[in-house]
Amino acid sequence: xxxxxxxxxxxxxxxxxxxxxxxxxxxxxxxxxxxxxxxxxxxxxxxxxxxxxxxxxxxxxxxxxxxxxxxxxxxxxxxxxxxxxxxxxxxxxxxxxxxxxxxxxxxxxxxxxxxxxxxxxxxxxxxxxxxxxxxxxxxxxxxxxxxxxxxxxxxxxxxxxxxxxxxxxxxxxxxxxxxxxxxxxxxxxxxxxxxxxxxxxxxxxxxxxxxxxxxxxxxxxxxxxxxxxxxxxxxxxxxxxxxxxxxxxxxxxxxxxxxxxxxxxxxxxxxxxxxxxxxxxxxxxxxxxxxxxxxxxxxxxxxxxxxxxxxxxxxxxxxxxxxxxxxxxxxxxxxxxxxxxxxxxxxxxxxxxxxxxxxxxxxxxxxxxxxxxxxxxxxxxxxxxxxxxxxx
Numbered sequence: 001x002x003x004x005x006x007x008x009x010x011x012x013x014x015x016x017x018x019x020x021x022x023x024x025x026x027x028x029x030x031x032x033x034x035x036x037x038x039x040x041x042x043x044x045x046x047x048x049x050x051x052x053x054x055x056x057x058x059x060x061x062x063x064x065x066x067x068x069x070x071x072x073x074x075x076x077x078x079x080x081x082x083x084x085x086x087x088x089x090x091x092x093x094x095x096x097x098x099x100x101x102x103x104x105x106x107x108x109x110x111x112x113x114x115x116x117x118x119x120x121x122x123x124x125x126x127x128x129x130x131x132x133x134x135x136x137x138x139x140x141x142x143x144x145x146x147x148x149x150x151x152x153x154x155x156x157x158x159x160x161x162x163x164x165x166x167x168x169x170x171x172x173x174x175x176x177x178x179x180x181x182x183x184x185x186x187x188x189x190x191x192x193x194x195x196x197x198x199x200x201x202x203x204x205x206x207x208x209x210x211x212x213x214x215x216x217x218x219x220x221x222x223x224x225x226x227x228x229x230x231x232x233x234x235x236x237x238x239x240x241x242x243x244x245x246x247x248x249x250x251x252x253x254x255x256x257x258x259x260x261x262x263x264x265x266x267x268x269x270x271x272x273x274x275x276x277x278x279x280x281x282x283x284x285x286x287x288x289x290x291x292x293x294x295x296x297x298x299x300x301x302x303x304x305x306x307x308x309x310x311x312x313x314x315x316x317x318x319x320x321x322x323x324x325x326x327x328x329x330x331x332x333x334x335x336x337x338x339x340x341x342x343x344x345x346x347x348x349x350x351x352x353x354x355x356x357x358x359x360x361x362x363x364x365x366x367x368x369x370x371x372x373x374x375x376x377x378x379x380x381x382x383x384x385x386x387x388x389x390x391x392x
Contacts, residue, residue, distance in 0.1 A: 013043035028364035030054030077106035130291035131171035165315035188363035203279025204237035212242035277302035300351035323354035
């Protein structure tokens with residue numbers, strides 16, 4: 001099978017969830033004898049085409065800034081889409097690839113990839129990490145209509161869609177393809193890497209890791225932890241940075257147990273984050289917007305008791321199942337659930353066992369099966385086996 005991935009960002013030269021997914025799946029497909037090419041921006045040193053982890057990395061556009069004023073740059077996405085179209089078109093006309101896989105978000109490269117494939121027999125598979133819908137109003141304000149229209153146009157473009165969670169698949173089906181046409185292939189983790197990550201000298205009783213943005217609700221976690229901390233010798237570690245950092249640090253100073261909280265900032269080494277998870281007793285993230293929730297799977301693999309928010313905009317329940325604790329996103333409910341988790345009342349399902357279903361080997365095998373079905377001309381990408389995120 002000859003697979004082409006289209007992504008403006010390429011791992012490990014840019015380190016984000018979407019590009020890491022391509023790297024992990026693509027390198028495993030290459031290990032299994034498949035021909036894998038990644039079309040992206042030239043973020044690496046040296047020639048425009050190199051081999052990395054068994055994959056061909058082919059630059060079709062120069063390196064560029066991805067963000068403008070802390071938001072993804074629309075200009076960058078348009079530029080990449082325009083630059084990628086001609087070389088990809090030539091390769092597809094020469095029948096170099098059996099299937100092309102484009103990541104969503106951003107949207108414009110998906111549309112240019114579809115244009116590049118017109119008149120060829122190469123099918124387009126899309127990977128949907130989130131469907132924003134009304135969240136565009138919060139993100140773009142008065143310009144939200146442009147985000148919504150772009151999302152809907154992309155969703156209705158002929159494609160074989162793959163979503164990273166059931167909640168994302170449902171949202172996609174609401175604006176585009178039928179739900180039976182949307183496959184679910186979750187994001188993955190390296191369970192062996194997590195299991196062997198070096199622990200720090202001392203661990204925290206409660207840990208948070210993630211970007212410090214509003215919907216992560218770290219302010220609720222600080223308030224709940226302060227309640228639970230009364231009369232107990234507990235510690236909370238907060239890993240990450242973001243636009244909410246200053247406000248959260250200011251809030252922390254007003255807590256009765258401020259000395260029990262430590263902001264670690266962004267940790268450059270991924271294994272340091274994993275080590276802190278291994279050393280912690282409880283991983284808590286009351287985020288109300290998670291297209292998947294990778295940190296939940298990582299924390300379960302690290303044998304943490306996971307506490308997450310039960311919210312219709314979060315896939316936390318799909319990831320955690322019965323191997324963690326779900327709670328209402330309020331300080332009072334979160335405090336009560338933290339107490340339960342800290343008191344050693346574990347969930348009914350072993351979190352380590354639950355986490356194994358998200359290992360990259362299993363995820364890549366699932367993706368491989370879907371790509372092959374698409375190449376073989378089978379209708380849609382819907383599952384012919386149980387959804388891997390369904391609790392067991």
